Amino acid sequence: MASLIDTYLDDLSRHLSHDPALARRMRAEIADHFAEALGECPSEAEMRRIIARMGPARAIAAALAADxxxxxxxxxxxxxxxxxxxxxxxxxxxxxxxxxxxxxxxxxxxxxxxxxxxxxxxxxxxxxxxxxxxxxxxxxxxxxxxxxxxxxxxxxxxxxxxxxxxxxxxxxxxxxxxxxxxxxxxxxxxxxxxxxxxxxxxxxxx
Amino acid sequence: MLKGHLDTIVLAALEAGPAHGYAVIESIRARSGETFDLPEGTLYPALHRLEAAGLLQSEWTVPPTGRKRRVYALTPAGRDALAKRRTVWERFAHGVNAIVGGRPWPA
Structure with a gap:
């Protein structure tokens, strides 16, 4: 089940691979966000919902790259x-x-x-x-x-x-x-x- | 429309004190009466942008729960920027209210 979150975080890290320090930082922050939002033992549906609320990893990386x-x-x-x-x-x-x-x-x-x-x-x-x-x-x-x-x-x-x-x-x-x-x-x-x-x-x- | 004011909203959400990203989103959601239900992925680039501009500072902390998290706080420049943006916003909101809400200007 955790693989949905891990896949999302891996995707984010991959899109930010041009800046390893930023990739590490964003990964840690968004992992903390997911952990806070989901609590322990979330269902797959909950993970899908919270990932949808976060939006595409590529969009986050694009906003950071534009800035x-x-x-x-x-x-x-x-x-x-x-x-x-x-x-x-x-x-x-x-x-x-x-x-x-x-x-x-x-x-x-x-x-x-x-x-x-x-x-x-x-x-x-x-x-x-x-x-x-x-x-x-x-x-x-x-x-x-x-x-x-x-x-x-x-x-x-x-x-x-x-x-x-x-x-x-x-x-x-x-x-x-x-x-x-x-x-x-x-x-x-x-x-x-x-x-x-x-x-x-x-x-x-x- | 919210996007253009996101930085100001984030600064205002941090005015009460330091907070981590999830708490900032919850604060915005609660204080807006759930009117502003941000796509959460928009917050982190905004926090990073405001920190790069010197309006926020951040540090990793380890709370009693044991999970490392990054906590953001307004800098003095951030407080000044918020005060200026608030003044501009109040004039703007009065103007829009006068037109859209049919109230006389100045209110």
Missing amino acids: GASRQVDRTWVILLVALIATFIAMRLRSLWLPPLATDGALAGFAAPLIDRWAFVAAIAAAVAGYWVMRPSPAAPLLALAALCASVAAGMLRIALAADWSAAPLAVAAATVGECALVGLLLAQILALCRRRRQAARLSAD
């Missing part, structure tokens, strides 16, 4: 904002501390500061437009990430052209390392967002 995806959207946008601020600070430090680049025929020397600046502007534009138009989608953070990568790469090239890495002022090097780390963190958040959206969509599908 998880929603929280991941918030995290991704917060990290994007922090990455934009860090990139801006690093860019300003490069402009303030690094000597002007030679533009006599060196295309890279001419292009690097332009790319550094305008890729950052493109990242801001993608972030602002994406936040208002398609906030839950990873598309805008991805576009902003691509632009930030271009800005960071151009910034590093700018440092390399102005001086070798060991000669760069510590603040400039530290800010550049910081923006690289945040861009990496942003990439991880976007990947997590894509994964969570896929899980939520899979569980919500008929």
Whole structure:
């Protein structure tokens, strides 16, 4: 008889297998709920009734996955904002501390500061437009990430052209390392967002 | 319609003190005069969502019955959120009553 409850709990654990800690927690909580509602030695009819009241395990997992995806959207946008601020600070430090680049025929020397600046502007534009138009989608953070990568790469090239890495002022090097780390963190958040959206969509599908 | 207010209802159900999931459902059912007979599976994602938002805190406890259970309680932020949601709800309910119930506004 207990197998009806066990089957339900196994089903719930299977649907939440993408998040083992959450699966364990929900299983324990809902097992306690069933135990409280059923008392000792319930009949099969009672178990069926209480399972029906609980609703499909997949629906519980889908609701949890949707909430998880929603929280991941918030995290991704917060990290994007922090990455934009860090990139801006690093860019300003490069402009303030690094000597002007030679533009006599060196295309890279001419292009690097332009790319550094305008890729950052493109990242801001993608972030602002994406936040208002398609906030839950990873598309805008991805576009902003691509632009930030271009800005960071151009910034590093700018440092390399102005001086070798060991000669760069510590603040400039530290800010550049910081923006690289945040861009990496942003990439991880976007990947997590894509994964969570896929899980939520899979569980919500008929 | 209930779904849109579920979080507020859960916060209100926990206002009296900490409780586990089954007790929250029983409290909602009893306090609503059995008007709100929630699909019980909707409660646990709501509890988890409210905890993630910092409005609830929870911990595993082992009562004398010996069965481990997770008990939820309002956080200070949860109490503030409930007070704000209650104010909004009272205005909303007055408005709806004035229209649907034919009472003048403001009541």
